[in-house]
Amino acid sequence: MKHPGIRWHRRAEGPSVGIAALLALPVLIGCDCGPSELESRCRSVRGQRVTVRAGARVSPDAVVGGTEVGCEDEDAARVVVALHEIVGSLPTASRPRLVVELDPVVEMGQAPVTHVEAHRTAGALLVGRSVAGSIHRTAWLHEIAHVRMERAPVSEPVAERLLSAAEEGVADYYAAAHAGTPHLRRGGGAIVRDLERPPRLTALDWASLSGVAPGWDPHRAGWALASGAWAARGADPDLAEDLVASLAVQARGTSGDAPAATLGAWVERCPRSSRGLLRAIVHDWVPAELLREP
Numbered sequence: 001m002k003h004p005g006i007r008w009h010r011r012a013e014g015p016s017v018g019i020a021a022l023l024a025l026p027v028l029i030g031c032d033c034g035p036s037e038l039e040s041r042c043r044s045v046r047g048q049r050v051t052v053r054a055g056a057r058v059s060p061d062a063v064v065g066g067t068e069v070g071c072e073d074e075d076a077a078r079v080v081v082a083l084h085e086i087v088g089s090l091p092t093a094s095r096p097r098l099v100v101e102l103d104p105v106v107e108m109g110q111a112p113v114t115h116v117e118a119h120r121t122a123g124a125l126l127v128g129r130s131v132a133g134s135i136h137r138t139a140w141l142h143e144i145a146h147v148r149m150e151r152a153p154v155s156e157p158v159a160e161r162l163l164s165a166a167e168e169g170v171a172d173y174y175a176a177a178h179a180g181t182p183h184l185r186r187g188g189g190a191i192v193r194d195l196e197r198p199p200r201l202t203a204l205d206w207a208s209l210s211g212v213a214p215g216w217d218p219h220r221a222g223w224a225l226a227s228g229a230w231a232a233r234g235a236d237p238d239l240a241e242d243l244v245a246s247l248a249v250q251a252r253g254t255s256g257d258a259p260a261a262t263l264g265a266w267v268e269r270c271p272r273s274s275r276g277l278l279r280a281i282v283h284d285w286v287p288a289e290l291l292r293e294p
């Protein structure tokens with residue numbers, strides 16, 4: 001049973017006499033005001049797969065400070081309950097332990113956290129409190145894939161742009177495959193990318209990969225890649241796991257800046273069970289001239 005009275009007390013500052021009397025009612029009528037149903041569900045699973053924190057400061061390189069928040073915090077409770085269920089639906093061998101930072105303070109000039117995003121270096125999920133209860137399953141899964149990949153950036157600019165798009169595409173496919181839908185949504189349910197209606201990448205898109213033209217968009221390019229995987233296999237969680245594994249290793253030792261070498265090395269890092277399929281998907285994704293050795 002839900003008894004939200006206590007929480008109203010804590011939140012309201014300086015209530016009028018009338019409201020104060022109303023708020024005192026549960027006490028006067030002898031309410032035991034135990035934890036809400038949400039709080040109880042959160043307490044039963046808290047700390048098993050998900051830790052929620054608040055008050056941290058984030059820069060592009062690190063997450064600093066902050067403390068763990070408990071299930072009495074409604075936003076934290078919603079995040080714990082939702083993520084515990086989603087992580088539990090993933091294959092046992094690949095369930096991550098997640099750390100979520102609620103409403104972290106960002107550096108001057110950085111965009112505030114208004115939805116959910118992965119912090120690449122810290123391997124944490126950053127979540128805006130205002131959306132904590134309405135993040136769509138596919139949006140959570142997309143960011144979980146980023147956390148699992150933890151790909152270190154490479155110094156060659158073309159290779160880095162290409163691998164960023166590959167990472168976005170793999171995160172999209174991972175979300176679609178594990179949620180069983182080609183529709184990737186944000187909070188509120190709006191579709192942001194439909195893997196059955198991919199963008200057609202043009203010569204201009206690929207020119208921006210080289211830096212000749214501005215505007216390389218890793219989400220748009222990745223969307224086309226993820227759609228290729230969806231067209232080939234539909235929702236295939238095993239393929240999704242192999243693709244995440246293929247980018248979850250650091251691209252050290254580097255293959256240079258040429259797309260053919262970058263993509264060739266990526267395909268070689270893919271587990272054998274999906275390597276041939278990834279090669280075919282990549283060949284459909286990029287123009288043939290980019291696959292030729294320079």
Ligand SMILES: [Zn+2]
Nearest residue numbers: 142146168171
């Ligand atoms: Zn992403």
